[in-house]
Amino acid sequence: MTEEDVLQRRMKEILLKETPYVLEEARFGMFDLAVYVPEETSFEGLTESAPVSAVRACNKYLLDGTCADRKKHFLANFEPIYDEHCLLEGFRDKSAGTVVSERELNALMADRKTIKKYISCDAAEHRCDYLVKRISAEQSFSTGLRLSAGLHLIEFKSDHDDVNRFLEQLPHYAMLADYIWLVLGSKQKEPKWLPSYVGLFRETDDGFSMIKDSQYHKRLPPLSADVLRECNLPNVRGEQFYAFLRKWFINSIFYRREGLVVNMHELDGVLKEQEKKGRQSRLF
Numbered sequence: 001m002t003e004e005d006v007l008q009r010r011m012k013e014i015l016l017k018e019t020p021y022v023l024e025e026a027r028f029g030m031f032d033l034a035v036y037v038p039e040e041t042s043f044e045g046l047t048e049s050a051p052v053s054a055v056r057a058c059n060k061y062l063l064d065g066t067c068a069d070r071k072k073h074f075l076a077n078f079e080p081i082y083d084e085h086c087l088l089e090g091f092r093d094k095s096a097g098t099v100v101s102e103r104e105l106n107a108l109m110a111d112r113k114t115i116k117k118y119i120s121c122d123a124a125e126h127r128c129d130y131l132v133k134r135i136s137a138e139q140s141f142s143t144g145l146r147l148s149a150g151l152h153l154i155e156f157k158s159d160h161d162d163v164n165r166f167l168e169q170l171p172h173y174a175m176l177a178d179y180i181w182l183v184l185g186s187k188q189k190e191p192k193w194l195p196s197y198v199g200l201f202r203e204t205d206d207g208f209s210m211i212k213d214s215q216y217h218k219r220l221p222p223l224s225a226d227v228l229r230e231c232n233l234p235n236v237r238g239e240q241f242y243a244f245l246r247k248w249f250i251n252s253i254f255y256r257r258e259g260l261v262v263n264m265h266e267l268d269g270v271l272k273e274q275e276k277k278g279r280q281s282r283l284f
Contacts, residue, residue, distance in 0.1 A: 003158035007183060007203060008033055011154065014207060021254045021261060030172060033154040034253050036261060037147050071119040078105060150178030151250055159185035167193060176249055179214040236267065
């Protein structure tokens with residue numbers, strides 16, 4: 001196993017924690033690593049800030065969604081009140097200045113919908129040090145991988161590889177990927193010719209550190225509408241056809257026995273219309 005293979009395996013293990021669609025030597029070795037982050041995900045790829053990452057980690061660890069600090073603060077707001085015989089009379093709500101009975105407080109605690117706004121995890125709005133500390137050992141969060149939704153093609157160059165070879169491979173990546181990444185060994189030099197849209201990771205002791213983010217660039221080839229009209233496809237737009245081809249490529253990489261990775265409905269209406277016209281022409 002080469003150093004480049006080791007880099008690929010390390011990155012693959014990290015990415016598999018975020019998406020199941022990770023493939024080495026994709027398209028018969030044309031791409032070192034292909035990664036697809038579905039657009040339908042409830043989070044914005046892996047680009048979210050530490051607080052949002054903490055929310056995802058909360059789901060990852062199957063926590064109950066409550067914050068221990070907020071719960072402690074909420075309970076501390078109710079001060080117990082005792083009578084002269086040291087029997088509990090109720091609880092004083094410090095914030096509201098009112099007194100509630102033990103039964104009322106128990107009813108409040110049992111009402112999940114109401115109590116949720118007081119003790120639920122608010123890591124999406126505020127940094128949660130507890131969760132950040134808990135996930136610090138998780139390379140997928142601690143090393144700052146930021147993959148947005150879409151197709152990512154990744155090239156690896158270890159310390160002993162010739163990084164300039166990527167210049168010859170880049171046109172294939174640029175033609176098909178939503179995002180392109182170059183992963184360098186810890187001592188590999190960064191190429192000065194690297195295009196601005198190519199993201200850059202560098203190997204570190206605990207994973208990979210992002211040096212430069214990858215920029216999305218919609219690579220829509222110049223498609224003539226006149227050609228489509230000549231082929232009796234007047235209702236197909238260039239962007240529509242390109243979106244279909246993009247999904248076709250993604251499915252070609254990650255196709256599984258259980259079906260397609262992403263649905264391809266862009267041309268459904270056009271194909272049905274063509275089929276209808278074909279049936280009508282056969283009738284006459």
